[in-house]
Amino acid sequence: MTRIYLSPPHASGRELDLVADAIASNWLAPLGPHVDAFERELALATGTGHVLALSSGTAALHLALTVLGIGPGDEVACSDLTFAASANAIVYTGASPVFVDCDETWTIDPGLLDEALTARRAAGARIRAVVAVDLYGQCCDYDALRAVCVRHDVVLVQDAAESLGADYRGTPAGSQGDIAAFSFNGNKIVTTSGGGALASAREDWVTHARKLSTQAREPAPHYEHEEIGFNYRLSNVLAALGRAQLEVLPARVEARRAINARYRSLLADEPGITFMPDAAYGVGNHWLTCITVDPGAFGADREAVRLALEAEDIEARPVWKPMHLQPVFAGRDVVGGDRSAALFRDGLCLPSGSALTPADQERIVSVMLAAAGR
Structure with missing residues (x-):
């Protein structure tokens, strides 16, 4: 009998048309009209305001923390029950993760998060951000998390890698945090084969991330760099694939x-x-x-x-x-x-x-x- 996979890709039937268009246009390198359209369509689908298409959800998390200024000596609270990428991105910045257990919803426990933030402050440390992971397609309790984050003056990063298409109190998943990351890995509901996106209502954060995602090149006729950047952009061909997936x-x-x-x-x-x-x-x-x-x-x-x-x-x-x-x-x-x-x-x-x-x-x-x- 045919093998049954955990979560295989499911084509919409439009992928070949849109990928063929990308190839015919000769937009084969990163960036291009399908990337621009994919970002606009994702913003509409998620209600997030500003979207940056990237090579992976991990890249999105890394850039989210980077534009927030997280670095060596900082601490970031993170859901304990999650895939390693949620925590790896913290380590990429030089910061240290502090893991917080889940509640009965299997997502990060707001009460334990409050305890963690209070304890670390009392110890002379400071948690600067929280990476809250929407698990297996279910959102965290963002009203409760938001209250805790405001009380302790920390930024709320939403790892929405698994929750595209879910909703929280009638709003699309991904719009609840200060900044969010999506994944379009091959096992996700929408896939670009490999890809992700960063989203936020803060245009300045997304603009800065956009610059960092293309090696932080300055606007000069030669290659000028004032910051360390990354090669994190999504290709136009893969964005075409993602657009066909997003339609369904x-x-x-x-x-x-x-x-x-x-x-x-x-x-x-x-x-x-x-x-x-x-x-x-x-x-x-x-x-x-x-x-x-x-x-x-x-x-x-x-x-x-x-x-x-x-x-x-x-x-x-x-x-x-x-x-x-x-x-x-x-x-x-x-x-x-x-x-x-x-x-x-x-x-x-x-x-x-x-x-x-x-x-x-x-x-x-x-x-x-x-x-x-x-």
Whole structure:
């Protein structure tokens, strides 16, 4: 049988037309009319005001922190339960991450963040920014986070790499932080093969990031540089691919939500299976459907289920390993951590691609149940 992947790309059917246009125009290098159009369309889709298309979501996070002036000696609070890129970007600047555990929504806990900011200030340190990660398509509680950040005078960076198409209290994901990063990696709902974007209502921040993303070249006929820059721009060809994908974003999000609902229905009566909660303050895009497995109640642990799926050529993955448990971040400060560690121990991401069929889901669930002896 055909392998079922966790979150494969799903073409809209328009990609060849727009990529062919980019090639025919000979705009094959970074920048070009499709990049400009992609930025405008992203700004409209996310309500973020100003958008800069980049080579990756990691580049967007790095530039966000750089334009904020984060550097050596600074500290940045970061969601503990996340992909490594969220924390790596902090280290790129020379700053130190302080990891903060999640709450019941699996996203950063505002109360623990408040504790972290208070404790670091009392210790004579200063956390200058917060990287809040929208996890598996669900936004953080930004009203609560905003109140904490204002009280402590820190900037709120929204890692929206996984939440494009979700909403928070009726507003599109990505517009809640002071500055935001998106990812268009191959496993995302919208992909440019590899790519990302920086977004903010602050035009000056995006303008500065735009300059830094092209090696910080000054406006001179020769190559003049007063700052250290980076080679982070998105190519015109890949932007054309992204535009074709962005056209069908609502349909792709609707499909992922339907897949999540179908999993919930198929597993509703199975003891020991718990789904990632839906936060009351918004509607996630359900980029990935995630569960926790209680081995005592279900009859098999998370790893046994994952291996049973893999044996049937079905890709599933553990929930993100928390940053405080990663060897590369050993010894870094962490506030809490037990909840994230438990989610990693028991959590499993199920195949969630927007082209997944009901028959595929029935096959997946039947293998899961067989692993538990049902």
